[in-house]
Amino acid sequence: MGEISEKDFIGFQNGNEQVFKQIFEQYWRTVFNYANGFCKNRDDAEEVTQETFTKLFLYRKRIADEQSLLPFLFAVSKRIAISFFRKKIIRENSVADIQLSIETVSYNTKETILNNELNNALEKIIAELPIQQQKVFVLNKMEDLSYQEIADELGISKNTVKNHLIVASKTVRIKLQKLLYIFF
Template identity: 40%
Template sequence: MTTKSIALTHEDLARFEAGDQRTFSKIFDLYYELVFQKVFRFCQCKEEAEEITQEAFIQLFIHRDKIKDCEGFFPYLYITAKRLAISFYRKKIVRQEYQAQLKKNWQEQDQPIDAALDGKYLKGILSEVLEELPPQQQMVYRMNKLEGYSYQDIAEKAGLSKNTVRNHLSLASKVIRLKLEKILFSVILICSIFF
């Protein structure tokens, strides 16, 4: 850990506080694997560990004014990732309970109609949320999540670095996830009231 903090200078810290993307990429490169490994040990799922790790970096960037020295990056990331992992699993349990309840109350004859309505509704919501994103985040998200392009393919086609693609995708995913979670919460609330 000390070798990583030595690699960052006070100029890096000042640039990071000012929102410099290159410095953020440098910090991301230095600490990503270390934070990812810690999270992976907790959740044992690569995709979930990647998502939580990326979210920790987003929180670091959003709250960059809280880092007062070069040694503060890893502790902040570690604590944030740990809290996010715990929160992620709490939400996962709630979702599993909701799905079990929904499955229990689901009626066979409603499935085709409900599935068609749900699909159209969710596509409409996703489309609206995507339109609110900045153009590059929108493009990267569409190419990766909707068209199946890899980070490398997107980087080559868009003329961006692989880290920039990863950062754009991470930020876009966070915004979309937060908005969809609010909608899911509303649906759960409505279902619990009316069903």
């Protein structure tokens, strides 16, 4: 696949779905391999890659030019992977290990400005989940609660929370990927 032209890049910044699809197809494998280098786990790397392309879509107007696409994707996927890894380590009570691996990196998804179309699609996908999976997904991904905090709030076991989250995350990821292919 060829490079993105300046004209196509401007179209991408303005929301051109075909150009976003071209960028996604051109860089997906590269970003996935980069994320996999951090995550060492295919499912985690896929999740990081998917979130990276969501951020690309959301922040597309902030990218200076077509040459800045790959550096942006690398920087965002690294931050997401580090954040993901940090949360995983903290939940496993290994704060010391993460402080040795990572200096000060903070990535807060609550600060993300969501695009209306993507936000509506995500809300619809979440609404289609079974009720308990919806609750667990929203509490973990949107409100950033730990498995234990969710278990306490919902009156279920930590393992049940984990199982619901695994299934819900996979369902949301698959539906978002299908949606990206359909729309873009």
